[in-house]
Amino acid sequence: MADTESPPAPAEGFDRVNFLELRNSQLTEAIKRVESERHYMEAEILRLQREVKRLKTELDRLRYPPLIVGSVRDILTDGRVVVKSSTGPDFVVNSAETVDHEKITIGSRVALNKQTLAVMGVLPASLDPLVAASEVVEKPDTTYTDIGGLSDQIRDIREAVEYPLLRSELYKKVGVDPPKGVLLVGPPGTGKTMIAKAVAHHTHATFVRLVGSELVQKYIGEGARLVRELFQLAKEKAPTIIFIDEVDSIGAKRLEVATSGDREVQRTLMQLLAEMDGFEPLANVKIIAATNRPDILDEALLRPGRFDRIIEIPVPTYTGRAEIFKIHSQGMAIREVVDFESLASRCEGATGADIKAICTEAGMWAIREERETVTSADFERAIDKVVGDEEMRKESVTMFA
Numbered sequence: 447m448a449d450t451e452s453p454p455a456p457a458e459g460f461d462r463v464n465f466l467e468l469r470n471s472q473l474t475e476a477i478k479r480v481e482s483e484r485h486y487m488e489a490e491i492l493r494l495q496r497e498v499k500r501l502k503t504e505l506d507r508l509r510y511p512p513l514i515v516g517s518v519r520d521i522l523t524d525g526r527v528v529v530k531s532s533t534g535p536d537f538v539v540n541s542a543e544t545v546d547h548e549k550i551t552i553g554s555r556v557a558l559n560k561q562t563l564a565v566m567g568v569l570p571a572s573l574d575p576l577v578a579a580s581e582v583v584e585k586p587d588t589t590y591t592d593i594g595g596l597s598d599q600i601r602d603i604r605e606a607v608e609y610p611l612l613r614s615e616l617y618k619k620v621g622v623d624p625p626k627g628v629l630l631v632g633p634p635g636t637g638k639t640m641i642a643k644a645v646a647h648h649t650h651a652t653f654v655r656l657v658g659s660e661l662v663q664k665y666i667g668e669g670a671r672l673v674r675e676l677f678q679l680a681k682e683k684a685p686t687i688i689f690i691d692e693v694d695s696i697g698a699k700r701l702e703v704a705t706s707g708d709r710e711v712q713r714t715l716m717q718l719l720a721e722m723d724g725f726e727p728l729a730n731v732k733i734i735a736a737t738n739r740p741d742i743l744d745e746a747l748l749r750p751g752r753f754d755r756i757i758e759i760p761v762p763t764y765t766g767r768a769e770i771f772k773i774h775s776q777g778m779a780i781r782e783v784v785d786f787e788s789l790a791s792r793c794e795g796a797t798g799a800d801i802k803a804i805c806t807e808a809g810m811w812a813i814r815e816e817r818e819t820v821t822s823a824d825f826e827r828a829i830d831k832v833v834g835d836e837e838m839r840k841e842s843v844t845m846f847a
């Protein structure tokens with residue numbers, strides 16, 4: 447039997463060697479795998495440890511009491527600081543060790559501890575969002591040709607606003623101070639805002655726009671700061687045209703008796719006057735202000751040297767009204783030849799805004815009657831409806847006369 451068997455040793459030995467080699471490589475493989483797993487686990491632990499740390503600091507940050515934003519009024523010789531927070535009176539406070547004392551200057555914005563009002567940090571100087579948003583980036587699409595019947599006023603405003611920006615050297619050579627700006631006064635709906643938009647459309651200057659009532663309503667206690675920041679923005683971006691609409695809401699007469707709200711408005715006005723007088727001349731900054739209540743404006747705003755020109759924007763004349771009719775009916779589908787002159791003669795005292803309303807109303811008549819074009823009769827009916835009570839209109843016109 448032994449004879450018939452093939453020699454086992456080499457074969458067996460061979461298998462064994464094979465087996466051991468296989469086993470060996472399998473084990474090495476496994477070790478490699480486990481090792482890489484270990485590496486992975488170690489990295490994962492590190493990552494999670496870092497994550498825990500991050501969350502802890504995040505938690506600390508969230509638990510940190512809020513800081514109050516204030517501004518520095520004065521710095522005392524002993525290093526203490528007089529601050530004003532938006533909540534009320536001025537306080538004398540210390541500042542934290544960690545704050546770079548060099549950076550605390552009069553006027554800088556600082557973060558204050560809620561309890562002690564100590565200065566915890568100096569904030570980067572930044573513009574208030576309202577001021578930052580007041581820059582009109584996209585040019586309004588109103589042009590001078592969209593304005594009817596105000597060619598003299600448009601010429602005046604261009605002389606006072608556009609030319610000084612374009613030709614400031616000429617003023618310097620001649621030796622006169624260029625005009626600072628204009629005040630547009632006139633009844634509601636006569637095109638004051640429109641003119642300012644058209645000026646913005648036609649110049650390459652930066653245009654910043656602010657509405658007086660917004661300034662005092664939204665930002666009680668901050669109006670003066672906003673005015674200061676507005677002029678700062680204007681100077682940085684010069685040449686600039688600042689348009690202050692509804693200036694009467696900050697420029698009303700200063701009265702003796704005043705509520706705290708009135709005092710706030712007055713502070714805003716004082717700041718506006720101070721900026722207009724400014725130590726550095728506002729060579730490349732022009733101001734256009736508009737109001738429909740010139741009667742309540744403070745004399746200080748009206749005296750020479752502030753607004754160089756007060757341009758009256760009157761209720762349109764007969765020819766003005768006809769022009770405005772033509773402008774606003776331009777895009778309308780009109781069936782027949784409409785005599786705008788005769789329409790104009792029928793609405794004495796109507797403002798540009800009224801005439802726009804008449805045109806819209808004429809279109810409405812066509813729509814009501816399911817027609818696709820507008821007729822003269824539609825305009826006639828619209829005048830009756832919009833201008834309506836002639837007596838009432840006359841009264842409101844004489845109020846501004």
Ligand SMILES: Nc1ncnc2c1ncn2[C@@H]1O[C@H](COP(=O)(O)OP(=O)(O)OP(=O)(O)O)[C@@H](O)[C@H]1O
Nearest residue numbers: 593594634635636637638639640738770798799802
């Ligand atoms: N002269 C005009 N030519 C053409 N359209 C005019 C004219 N005046 C007024 N309008 C029309 O009336 C609308 C209102 O005008 P605008 O806002 O300029 O009046 P305003 O004088 O600023 O009034 P308020 O004093 O109430 O602010 C304009 O959008 C325009 O459609």
Ligand SMILES: [Mg+2]
Nearest residue numbers: 638639691736
């Ligand atoms: Mg207006």
